[in-house]
Amino acid sequence: MKAIARLVRMTDLFLILAAIFYALPGQAGQPAIIVFDPPGSTGTNPNDINPAGDVVGSYTDANHVARGFLRTADGAIVTFAYPNCIGAQFGPATFINPAGVITGNCVDAGFASRGFVPMGPSRQWTPWAQRAQQSLASIRRAWSRDLTMMRILSLTASCALPAAL
Amino acid sequence: MTTIDPVSSTGTTVAGIDPGGVIAGTYNDSNSVSHGFVRAANGTITTFDPPGGSFTGVLAINTNGTVLGTYVDNASGNSQVFLRAAGGAFTTFELPGGLAFLFSPFLINARGEVTGSYFSNTEFALVNFLRTAKGTITTITVPGGFVTPSGINDSGAIGGDFCTFVGFNEVCHGFLQTANGTVTTFDPPGSTFTNTASINSGGRLTGDYIDANFASHGFVLANH
Numbered sequence: 001m002k003a004i005a006r007l008v009r010m011t012d013l014f015l016i017l018a019a020i021f022y023a024l025p026g027q028a029g030q031p032a033i034i035v036f037d038p039p040g041s042t043g044t045n046p047n048d049i050n051p052a053g054d055v056v057g058s059y060t061d062a063n064h065v066a067r068g069f070l071r072t073a074d075g076a077i078v079t080f081a082y083p084n085c086i087g088a089q090f091g092p093a094t095f096i097n098p099a100g101v102i103t104g105n106c107v108d109a110g111f112a113s114r115g116f117v118p119m120g121p122s123r124q125w126t127p128w129a130q131r132a133q134q135s136l137a138s139i140r141r142a143w144s145r146d147l148t149m150m151r152i153l154s155l156t157a158s159c160a161l162p163a164a165l
Numbered sequence: 166m167t168t169i170d171p172v173s174s175t176g177t178t179v180a181g182i183d184p185g186g187v188i189a190g191t192y193n194d195s196n197s198v199s200h201g202f203v204r205a206a207n208g209t210i211t212t213f214d215p216p217g218g219s220f221t222g223v224l225a226i227n228t229n230g231t232v233l234g235t236y237v238d239n240a241s242g243n244s245q246v247f248l249r250a251a252g253g254a255f256t257t258f259e260l261p262g263g264l265a266f267l268f269s270p271f272l273i274n275a276r277g278e279v280t281g282s283y284f285s286n287t288e289f290a291l292v293n294f295l296r297t298a299k300g301t302i303t304t305i306t307v308p309g310g311f312v313t314p315s316g317i318n319d320s321g322a323i324g325g326d327f328c329t330f331v332g333f334n335e336v337c338h339g340f341l342q343t344a345n346g347t348v349t350t351f352d353p354p355g356s357t358f359t360n361t362a363s364i365n366s367g368g369r370l371t372g373d374y375i376d377a378n379f380a381s382h383g384f385v386l387a388n389h
Contacts, residue, residue, distance in 0.1 A: 032386070033351060033353050033385070033387075035353050036382070037382050041382075043380060044382050045373050046373055046384075047362050047363065048363045049363045049364070049371040050365055051365050052365075055383065055385060057383060
């Protein structure tokens with residue numbers, strides 16, 4: 001009887017340990033990774049994250065149209081179109097500051113950079129620059145992204161940002 | 166809208182703005198020689214080149230108003246890196262092996278720590294670096310590959326990616342280096358190519374990855 005009781009206790013212990021093991025989110029010391037896509041995305045490219053954990057970036061929808069997204073720290077995703085833009089390598093949603101203001105750039109039908117277009121709390125786009133204007137930071141990130149793509153194509157050596165601009 | 170053009174500028178680009186409204190950037194003069202500038206919040210523009218330097222290119226400005234950039238040292242002809250404090254004092258340094266080309270954007274945090282990757286003059290090797298505010302230069306040590314820092318936060322944590330070749334295919338992974346130098350590598354589940362984009366003050370890292378079907382997805386990595 002004692003042997004049976006001991007076996008039951010050992011079985012309970014095993015089950016408890018097993019439950020704890022499977023309840024753990026991952027291996028100790030390993031960072032947790034959250035993956036996401038805006039609804040309808042066929043390609044997602046986050047660009048920036050602010051102190052609150054809000055992520056901005058661009059994605060391509062099923063019609064091959066580039067759009068922007070904001071993923072707030074709680075996981076909610078807001079998507080938006082690029083007004084008057086035909087191309088947006090990074091799109092208006094390139095940077096987000098601690099206050100949640102989003103900036104970026106796009107290219108209009110005349111292939112001119114439309115510069116920064118901030119998005120306020122109302123989520124409405126407001127033209128900020130009336131003529132072509134592009135921040136060096138955007139250019140640098142564009143270069144970085146291009147380099148990444150170039151690296152995929154193993155063409156790194158032909159594409160490097162000059163040290164002295 | 167306010168346009169920003171230093172006197173005699175034939176082309177102006179803005180690299181960043183600090184919390185006090187100071188804007189830093191680069192402009193070209195009529196001889197197509199570039200110089201740096203800072204524009205105070207009241208509109209006053211100060212142009213500059215590091216002492217003995219030309220072809221100045223401003224890359225970033227941190228939250229303390231320190232400007233980071235590169236220039237050509239007139240005496241040696243070498244490309245070097247400068248830091249211009251908010252008060253105008255310069256610190257210059259040469260990167261190990263000499264700076265030939267930037268491979269990734271150079272980054273600076275509020276503590277004045279600078280990181281980036283570049284091709285060196287010697288053997289045209291790809292080198293990454295972390296320079297502390299005191300001037301010590303080290304490299305980020307991940308298990309081999311081409312290292313590209315994509316962000317350094319004010320705690321000194323660096324997020325980035327590193328790539329290796331498997332046959333003719335380049336495979337990239339993410340890494341996170343904490344301020345004490347501990348490096349954690351990672352890949353989102355199903356990733357065949359991980360590309361980091363930015364790290365925030367809390368150590369959260371974001372980026373994208375490519376799956377086996379060549380579709381890209383976003384990810385957020387929580388620091389433990």
